[in-house]
Amino acid sequence: MDDRMNFSTNAPAHHVVVVGNGQAGIQLIDSLRTEGYSGRVTLLGEETHFPYQRPPLSKDYMAAGSTPEALPLRAEKFFPENDVDSRLGVRVTAIDRAARTVTLDDGSTVAYSTLVLATGAANRSLSVPGSTLAGVHGLRTLADAEAVHARLGDVGAVVVIGAGFIGLEFAAAARQRGIAVTVLEFADRPMGRTLSPALSRYFVGAHERMGVTLRLGEGIASFTGNAGRVTSVESTTGTSYPADLVLVGIGVVPRTDLAAASGLAVENGITVDSSLRTADPNVFAIGDCANYPSHHAGTRTRLESVQNATDQARHAAKAILGRSGSYAQLPWFWSQQGALKLQIAGLVQSGDTTVLRGDPATDKFSVFSFRGGRLAAVESVNKPGDHMAARRLLDQGRSVSPEQAADLGFDVKSYSKAQ
């Protein structure tokens, strides 16, 4: 079926409609055009800001000084030059798959031939007492970041709820501004969903050295305020922490409502097959909102990263043009926490055995994870060379031995480059 669709897909009358103009949605239209698609393209996004990159928002953006400029995903001229009908501030409220239309929040409808859901994820919110006080913030959008940045000049103490990537990046950035920072984490280790225990342990020490007070095994019980504004945070152990500003970073939920309401399968994300297509051959889902069969995880998974959004977009663009194949790109990820550059190639799983390469005391080292005797993932701190070597090896399905991984005399970079 895919091959025969090829002709009709690239006919001028074909209309690809993309819901969501974030990292995935914009890469998708870019790739469609690069691959030679000449039909119509409409890009719908509910945010009113010109499309921007999210990663800097919890890092550079929070530095002291005047309001920074967001980094755009593409230049303004990109959209007219590529003949893309890009509409900002427009929310899609329903999908009618039988009629092949989407309904917008102004009540109008847009007909599609192919629909791509790139709706991303929304911050998980708290429901404990005081959650709606002023000064309690999330951090997902540029609007969120602007609100937080505007307050940071006047705050003495910040409490971060959740020791995930965004919470800890923000904690490090706030420390660089001299603000007192406490992080409350319910679990027993930071970034536990993604990192090996060895690396979590390293980051506990690293954040303590930055002056962050990291409280593990301690959750949020309530917020207390004065005149509608937060003043302190009470934890599950009964401790009270003063807070001029609270950043809640307890993870995200994929935005699947539209898909679910249209009868598409949803389970921790919109269910897609290995070509990133839903059970409806005219509907794809990519990026933070998509749950796909992962070659590297060995199971279905949903990832939240720039790599996942852009590589899935590139793949889906080809699939729309009838070039079939299974999505199997290597997942990789980065995080910047103060002076520490963390890079991860592959996916760490519980039960992996780990080997240390280099000395964590130097803040330059890597942790190599092995599964069934083969290299499965590499986490690097301030060792971009190890990271890039690992990406090459894992991409090609190659391994090193645990002994080689541990041996600094073994040149993993040249080995990865040798055929």
Added chain:
Amino acid sequence: MTKLSFHHSDGSIDVVETDSETSIMRAAVTNGVRGIVGECGGQAMCATCHVYVRPEYLGGLPGIGDDEDEMLDCTADPRDDVRSRLGCQIKLGTGFDELEVDVPGSQV
């Protein structure tokens, strides 16, 4: 005011004039210079902002940091030991008012 010229392999040139203390990568992405991606947002983590600086401008540039050096070993197009830099690591408005770079054929 810094005048930045991006030379493409097909002979075309994009000229960008900027007065802010922005980086080569940010100036390129903001102005839609093709061939400069900047996927990590300027953290020296992705090497998709690789440029070859024209020799006459090399003298005025800041030195190459350890991270930049390691990432430059991993660019999609081959590294030039003298001219290769990461566009996100060179801030404008410091020490030069004109800069010309060649854009590699591929970044990903």
